[in-house]
Amino acid sequence: MNNLENAKSLGMYWGAIRGNQVVAVMPMLVPKDIDFEEYRRRAVHTLELLGEVKAGEVLDDYGQRYFLKRQPHANRSKQPRPATPLPIFEAAEVISVGGAI
Numbered sequence: 001m002n003n004l005e006n007a008k009s010l011g012m013y014w015g016a017i018r019g020n021q022v023v024a025v026m027p028m029l030v031p032k033d034i035d036f037e038e039y040r041r042r043a044v045h046t047l048e049l050l051g052e053v054k055a056g057e058v059l060d061d062y063g064q065r066y067f068l069k070r071q072p073h074a075n076r077s078k079q080p081r082p083a084t085p086l087p088i089f090e091a092a093e094v095i096s097v098g099g100a101i
Helices: 036-048
Strands: 008-018 019-029 050-062 065-070
Touching: 008 036, 019 036, 036 050, 036 065
Parallel strands: none
Antiparallel strands: 008 019, 008 050, 050 065
C-alpha cells in the first residue's frame, strides 16, 4: 500500500475499475450551465463500457495518480477500514492514430 499522506487531492471523479486498476476517470465537477443529471448518466454509461464504475477521489502523489473509492455508509464510522488506493492507468507513450503526417 502506498503512503499518500502528502498527496494532493484533484477532486471527486467516477472511475472505471478493471481488476486492481482504474482504466479511466471522469470528473464530477461541471460548469453550472450543464445539466448535471444528464452529464452523470452519460458519464457513468460511458465508463461502464470499460469496467465497474465507482465514485471516489483522485490523488496526485508527485506525478503518480491514484483513485480512492468512496467508502460505503457501513464503513464511515469513527474507526473505518483504510481505503486501498488503486493506480490510474497511464499510457507509457503517446500514440498518434489517423491524420496525415
